[in-house]
Amino acid sequence: MATAHGGTSAGPPKAKRPRRAHGPTTPSRTPAATHDLDLLRQMLLIRRFEERCVELYSAAAIRGFVHLYIGEEAVAVGVHQALDERDAVVSTYREHGHALARGIPPEAVMAEMYGKTTGCSHGRGGSMHLFDADRRFYGGNAIVGGGLPLAAGLALADRLRGESRVTCCFFGDGAFAEGEFHETANLAALWGLPVLFVCENNLYAMGTALAREHAQTDLAMRAASYGMAAWAVDGMDVHAVEKAARGAIESMRAGSGPHFLEMRTYRFRAHSMYDPDRYRPKDEVEGWKRHDPVTGLADGMRTAGVLDAAALDDLEHQVSAEIDHAVRAAEQAPEEPAEDLLLHVTGRPEEAEA
Amino acid sequence: MSTRTRPRAHPDDDTTTYREALRAGLRDALASDDRVFLMGEDVGRYGGCFGVSLGLLEEFGPDRVRDTPLSESAFVGAGIGAALAGMRPVVEIMTVNFSLLALDQILNNAATLRHMSGGQLGVPLVIRMTTGAGRQLAAQHSHSLEGWYAHVPGLRVLAPATVDDARHMLSAALADPDPVMFFEHGSLYNAAGTLDPAIHQVDLDRAAVRREGTDVTVVAYGGCVSKALEAAEELAGEGISAEVVDLRTLRPLDDATFVGSVRRTHRAVVVDEGWRSGSLSAEIESRICEQAFFELDAPVERVCSAEVPIPYARRLEEAALPQPAGIVAAARRVGS
Numbered sequence: 001m002a003t004a005h006g007g008t009s010a011g012p013p014k015a016k017r018p019r020r021a022h023g024p025t026t027p028s029r030t031p032a033a034t035h036d037l038d039l040l041r042q043m044l045l046i047r048r049f050e051e052r053c054v055e056l057y058s059a060a061a062i063r064g065f066v067h068l069y070i071g072e073e074a075v076a077v078g079v080h081q082a083l084d085e086r087d088a089v090v091s092t093y094r095e096h097g098h099a100l101a102r103g104i105p106p107e108a109v110m111a112e113m114y115g116k117t118t119g120c121s122h123g124r125g126g127s128m129h130l131f132d133a134d135r136r137f138y139g140g141n142a143i144v145g146g147g148l149p150l151a152a153g154l155a156l157a158d159r160l161r162g163e164s165r166v167t168c169c170f171f172g173d174g175a176f177a178e179g180e181f182h183e184t185a186n187l188a189a190l191w192g193l194p195v196l197f198v199c200e201n202n203l204y205a206m207g208t209a210l211a212r213e214h215a216q217t218d219l220a221m222r223a224a225s226y227g228m229a230a231w232a233v234d235g236m237d238v239h240a241v242e243k244a245a246r247g248a249i250e251s252m253r254a255g256s257g258p259h260f261l262e263m264r265t266y267r268f269r270a271h272s273m274y275d276p277d278r279y280r281p282k283d284e285v286e287g288w289k290r291h292d293p294v295t296g297l298a299d300g301m302r303t304a305g306v307l308d309a310a311a312l313d314d315l316e317h318q319v320s321a322e323i324d325h326a327v328r329a330a331e332q333a334p335e336e337p338a339e340d341l342l343l344h345v346t347g348r349p350e351e352a353e354a
Numbered sequence: 355m356s357t358r359t360r361p362r363a364h365p366d367d368d369t370t371t372y373r374e375a376l377r378a379g380l381r382d383a384l385a386s387d388d389r390v391f392l393m394g395e396d397v398g399r400y401g402g403c404f405g406v407s408l409g410l411l412e413e414f415g416p417d418r419v420r421d422t423p424l425s426e427s428a429f430v431g432a433g434i435g436a437a438l439a440g441m442r443p444v445v446e447i448m449t450v451n452f453s454l455l456a457l458d459q460i461l462n463n464a465a466t467l468r469h470m471s472g473g474q475l476g477v478p479l480v481i482r483m484t485t486g487a488g489r490q491l492a493a494q495h496s497h498s499l500e501g502w503y504a505h506v507p508g509l510r511v512l513a514p515a516t517v518d519d520a521r522h523m524l525s526a527a528l529a530d531p532d533p534v535m536f537f538e539h540g541s542l543y544n545a546a547g548t549l550d551p552a553i554h555q556v557d558l559d560r561a562a563v564r565r566e567g568t569d570v571t572v573v574a575y576g577g578c579v580s581k582a583l584e585a586a587e588e589l590a591g592e593g594i595s596a597e598v599v600d601l602r603t604l605r606p607l608d609d610a611t612f613v614g615s616v617r618r619t620h621r622a623v624v625v626d627e628g629w630r631s632g633s634l635s636a637e638i639e640s641r642i643c644e645q646a647f648f649e650l651d652a653p654v655e656r657v658c659s660a661e662v663p664i665p666y667a668r669r670l671e672e673a674a675l676p677q678p679a680g681i682v683a684a685a686r687r688v689g690s
Binding site: 088090119120121122123124125129131132133138139140141143146148149150151152153154155156157158160167179180183184186187190343344345346347348 | 391417422423425427428429430431432433434435436437438439440441443458459462463467468469470471472473474475476478507508510530531532
């Protein structure tokens with residue numbers, strides 16, 4: 001069994017050299033370079049999508065709570081490289097990145113932010129409750145820790161049916177303090193359920209720093225105590241995330257039970273649009289921004305000679321056009337009439353109750 | 355706390371206990387649908403905290419009769435997740451008081467996911483638990499909180515009061531596309547009755563008239579139905595003809611049956627083992643007043659539990675609960 005790596009440093013990871021040495025740019029990219037370009041595109045899409053959300057929120061086009069994932073993109077994108085469409089994903093209220101990485105179209109996510117019928121939850125969920133049953137994306141859970149037991153159940157169903165699927169559950173360091181995490185970790189390990197626990201340790205449970213909420217801040221070590229493989233990963237490095245997720249999932253498909261990955265990451269923006277961000281030093285934020293997962297990958301690709309300014313521009317244009325389209329489509333999409341209010345409360349046809 | 359009872363061999367096949375009827379329902383469900391599995395604390399080797407699932411582990415194996423850790427939130431949530439994935443789990447919680455440890459999963463997930471996902475996800479799950487007082491188990495094992503659950507859109511809430519309902523409600527509950535809360539009153543497990551051979555399925559949308567009458571309608575559910583029937587018998591001795599309506603389903607309520615009865619009798623007594631304030635009895639009284647106000651010959655009376663955590667001492671516990679004598683007195687007060 002893998003063990004948690006020691007150390008409880010909350011500081012940014014050391015700057016490192018690009019993980020992969022690529023040859024010079026050629027018209028036919030190597031598979032590795034093509035993959036990197038795809039990773040970059042996905043992370044950039046999440047980043048620019050959320051930056052647009054900030055603008056739209058300021059313009060009051062979208063409302064409610066909006067929790068930005070900016071800074072943590074490498075986790076969603078890296079983990080999703082190891083998942084396939086038969087697998088299930090359970091997420092949190094900071095899930096735009098997970099939803100987009102899962103392949104939910106940006107227009108369906110944006111329309112949900114607008115509360116429109118074309119949204120991926122038909123406008124009933126909003127930013128915190130994105131769902132896509134066809135893609136086995138089970139939310140969008142805004143009760144911290146509340147999605148974890150669901151993940152165990154999804155995995156239990158697979159186990160009972162003899163499927164080799166896995167269920168990936170994202171949650172944060174805040175959820176690690178909830179009983180639901182500990183109950184679920186024990187249950188999943190006890191029953192050998194194929195749950196990939198992806199703990200996005202961004203060092204803050206809303207405004208409460210890791211060391212102010214956990215007596216022992218080495219979360220991977222604590223998870224390992226439940227009898228599952230657990231280790232910490234540099235969550236700012238998409239390659240490291242992908243490698244860890246691939247290793248864990250390969251092992252889980254072979255029947256080795258749940259795995260826990262502590263993704264050491266950081267959110268660059270405030271907890272939500274309401275958060276004045278008074279609880280963390282500015283230089284800490286700036287320090288982590290120097291390890292931006294998006295620019296980190298782009299820089300690495302440039303150094304390796306597989307990305308030039310023109311290619312990056314192209315990518316930015318593609319992503320921007322995709323988001324423009326999503327915003328336009330969301331603005332034009334219909335609102336659900338108030339007469340439909342009581343739909344989807346129960347599955348019975350005569351569902352409106354007196 | 356358990357009363358472990360071996361299945362009794364009855365000379366007459368149609369005579370059974372509430373516990374045995376529940377077990378037969380579970381056995382049917384497990385045998386007829388391989389998506390069904392039972393999980394909860396001590397449902398397997400122990401045979402169920404109240405003996406309901408005794409023998410099912412041996413019959414269906416540990417995959418389908420699963421003992422869980424004492425983690426109500428995790429195993430109820432796991433039931434929800436398995437239901438999302440197309441299974442038909444039956445989750446047992448020892449008592450309604452313990453269900454509070456899983457309240458987050460029941461309210462924030464089971465009852466909510468369909469709506470929050472815009473109709474994409476359903477949670478066809480049955481959550482069984484014991485409710486109610488009468489066994490001197492004091493204030494953490496005796497409450498009647500089913501009225502709370504009946505407050506929540508998205509849930510169906512059942513309270514089988516007879517052996518027929520104990521026998522047949524589970525299969526109907528498992529056919530429901532939504533989460534079903536299934537409340538078994540602890541005082542009923544040993545109650546014996548005769549199964550009606552004509553009944554093979556039940557309609558969860560309908561309350562049942564358990565005794566017909568013309569002078570007053572007594573509305574009750576779960577463990578209070580037998581008390582209402584006892585009261586009706588006593589009232590009959592005084593020349594008062596009481597109709598007893600068993601709600602059976604606490605959400606959605608079958609207004610037509612109990613309001614229809616009140617329209618005939620013009621008087622109503624509502625019996626509820628929950629506390630009076632903010633209770634299911636208040637909801638039923640409201641609906642009677644809203645729908646049949648001008649049919650009433652007297653204000654509706656309520657017989658509820660006293661507003662006190664249920665005490666241990668027998669005399670005090672009995673005083674805290676609705677009793678036949680209280681129902682009789684209420685029926686007299688409405689002038690029937």
